[in-house]
Amino acid sequence: MEKAITEPVSRDLPNSARLWLARQQSTVRPFLIGVVIAGLVNALAFICLAGLLATVIQRTLIDGQALSAQSGPAIGLIVAVAVRAISQAAQERFGQLASARVRQRVRSELLDEWAVQGPVQLAGRASATLANHWVEQVEALDGYFARYLPQQWLALLVPLTILAVVFWLDWLAALFLLIAAPLIPLFMALIGMSAERLSQQHVHEAGRLAGHFLDRVRSLTSLQLFGQVEQASAGVTHAAERYRAVTMRTLRVAFLSSAVLEFFASVAIAVVAMYIGFGLLGYIDFGPSPQLTLFSGLFVLLLAPEFFQPLRNLAQHYHDRAAALGAADALVGLSPAVDSEQTYRRVVSMSPRTDHVTVDRVKVGYSGRSAVLEDVSFSISRGDVVALVGPSGSGKSTLLSCLAGFIQPQAGHITLFGQAPGAEPVAWLGQRPFLIKGSWADNLRLIAPDADIAAMLTAVEAVGLKDVVAAQPHGLATPLGEGGRGLSGGQAQRLALARVWLIDAELVLLDEPTASLDPNSEAEVIEALLALARSGRTILIATHHPAIVAIANRTLRLHAGRLVDE
Numbered sequence: 001m002e003k004a005i006t007e008p009v010s011r012d013l014p015n016s017a018r019l020w021l022a023r024q025q026s027t028v029r030p031f032l033i034g035v036v037i038a039g040l041v042n043a044l045a046f047i048c049l050a051g052l053l054a055t056v057i058q059r060t061l062i063d064g065q066a067l068s069a070q071s072g073p074a075i076g077l078i079v080a081v082a083v084r085a086i087s088q089a090a091q092e093r094f095g096q097l098a099s100a101r102v103r104q105r106v107r108s109e110l111l112d113e114w115a116v117q118g119p120v121q122l123a124g125r126a127s128a129t130l131a132n133h134w135v136e137q138v139e140a141l142d143g144y145f146a147r148y149l150p151q152q153w154l155a156l157l158v159p160l161t162i163l164a165v166v167f168w169l170d171w172l173a174a175l176f177l178l179i180a181a182p183l184i185p186l187f188m189a190l191i192g193m194s195a196e197r198l199s200q201q202h203v204h205e206a207g208r209l210a211g212h213f214l215d216r217v218r219s220l221t222s223l224q225l226f227g228q229v230e231q232a233s234a235g236v237t238h239a240a241e242r243y244r245a246v247t248m249r250t251l252r253v254a255f256l257s258s259a260v261l262e263f264f265a266s267v268a269i270a271v272v273a274m275y276i277g278f279g280l281l282g283y284i285d286f287g288p289s290p291q292l293t294l295f296s297g298l299f300v301l302l303l304a305p306e307f308f309q310p311l312r313n314l315a316q317h318y319h320d321r322a323a324a325l326g327a328a329d330a331l332v333g334l335s336p337a338v339d340s341e342q343t344y345r346r347v348v349s350m351s352p353r354t355d356h357v358t359v360d361r362v363k364v365g366y367s368g369r370s371a372v373l374e375d376v377s378f379s380i381s382r383g384d385v386v387a388l389v390g391p392s393g394s395g396k397s398t399l400l401s402c403l404a405g406f407i408q409p410q411a412g413h414i415t416l417f418g419q420a421p422g423a424e425p426v427a428w429l430g431q432r433p434f435l436i437k438g439s440w441a442d443n444l445r446l447i448a449p450d451a452d453i454a455a456m457l458t459a460v461e462a463v464g465l466k467d468v469v470a471a472q473p474h475g476l477a478t479p480l481g482e483g484g485r486g487l488s489g490g491q492a493q494r495l496a497l498a499r500v501w502l503i504d505a506e507l508v509l510l511d512e513p514t515a516s517l518d519p520n521s522e523a524e525v526i527e528a529l530l531a532l533a534r535s536g537r538t539i540l541i542a543t544h545h546p547a548i549v550a551i552a553n554r555t556l557r558l559h560a561g562r563l564v565d566e
């Protein structure tokens with residue numbers, strides 16, 4: 001009970017996470033370059049804006065020109081503002097595109113990987129973890145690709161551009177900026193290091209608190225029986241208190257770091273402003289200061305805050321990087337070691353079609369166990385209805401998983417009408433039907449998204465559920481609970497069986513479809529199976545039930561992983 005649900009986040013993320021991020025980055029490089037270019041255009045437009053503004057003010061106040069005589073700079077100002085707006089939008093848009101591409105790609109990689117692993121291997125992983133990877137971890141990559149990565153470049157290029165302009169105007173002012181600039185990244189890095197450690201601790205504590213609390217709530221009955229409620233609530237209080245302390249420390253560092261950043265930026269800008277002020281008043285006789293004009297002074301002053309802005313933005317997006325690294329660490333193990341597409345294509349090999357399902361000297365073993373199937377060979381013809389019988393644990397489900405392509409045999413060869421398993425859809429029904437929360441129609445459309453009402457009614461009729469549907473208040477649109485709540489076991493199993501009628505899978509694999517049913521429901525399902533058997537499909541049913549064996553025109557008997565007789 002004491003064990004925390006989450007493992008502590010490792011402090012030194014392995015290089016593989018960084019490499020994985022770099023690999024993702026290389027796929028969206030054009031978009032990232034687009035963001036950087038748009039950001040640069042934005043900065044150049046600002047420089048023009050500041051220059052034009054300083055020109056107008058210089059001409060009006062010092063040179064005594066009328067405002068109306070300055071239509072040229074005025075038009076320039078409007079153009080600069082428009083360019084700025086457009087480039088900002090473009091920057092945002094390219095960033096979103098890059099991030100969306102990456103997330104889409106990662107999700108499709110995950111899907112491919114899961115498809116290759118198949119339900120048998122995936123059964124070893126908690127579905128909550130899979131869902132968390134699919135949704136949250138992938139989403140955590142957003143800020144990194146949309147903002148942080150391009151900002152890394154902009155934080156270098158934009159200050160350099162501004163510095164060049166300021167240098168041209170007044171090299172002493174540029175020198176002030178140049179001295180102040182590295183201080184910011186330096187202090188950010190110092191604070192950032194401890195912030196990173198703290199934010200990992202924060203994530204860790206949050207996970208621990210959640211696990212702790214969930215454990216206590218789950219075992220509330222036992223706690224009450226043993227009179228441990230007081231201690232348990234004290235434990236939760238203690239864990240929450242620790243979480244509070246870490247949160248406060250994280251916040252303190254976050255506030256401190258932005259305060260340091262603001263402080264240095266303000267000091268640097270103030271120094272530049274002071275220099276320009278005294279220079280304009282003629283108090284400074286050093287270097288370029290006697291040549292300062294209102295134009296050059298104002299121009300420099302307007303540019304100074306913009307010089308620090310990209311660095312501040314970078315600091316703001318710094319946590320995006322930490323989040324993405326954390327997510328990458330979780331996702332990197334899931335990305336296929338071998339190219340998943342390759343694995344998939346290997347399965348989808350083109351070969352001439354035949355009329356047989358052949359299993360040739362197939363051997364299967366789960367890791368750390370002796371072989372579950374040994375030297376199994378048989379062939380069935382199109383349209384055969386085959387019963388697969390044998391004691392529990394003899395390998396029936398394993399054989400069906402091989403035929404479905406969920407498991408790769410260690411030796412031997414399987415072809416389904418000339419194709420490799422997994423190349424074409426097969427229909428599968430296990431002991432418990434897979435029904436989702438949704439209407440009858442939703443459940444049927446799960447595997448045949450384009451099925452129309454008429455086809456669904458035909459399918460429902462074929463499994464003997466027509467009267468049941470007719471008795472529902474909204475027919476096929478009547479909602480069902482999760483796992484088919486609201487239906488009897490036999491009805492749920494027949495609803496799942498109705499899906500087989502909606503797809504044109506040639507091979508139908510049924511794994512003990514009546515095993516968890518009462519006699520009445522069993523009879524209903526067997527009735528539906530009989531109709532399926534007459535439909536001309538090739539059907540392989542693992543079963544113990546004599547009535548189902550009677551439907552079949554062939555029987556394969558497995559014993560301890562070997563085919564004993566027919």
Ligand code: ADP
Binds near residue numbers: 392394
């Ligand atoms: P049946 O369906 O005939 O009852 P199975 O094919 O489910 O038999 O199982 C055959 C043998 O393989 C059993 O001894 C079972 O313990 C083992 N087995 C099944 N699935 C796994 C698995 N995922 N990991 C390890 N062993 C397994």
Ligand code: MG
Binds near residue numbers: 396397398511512
């Ligand atoms: Mg089984």
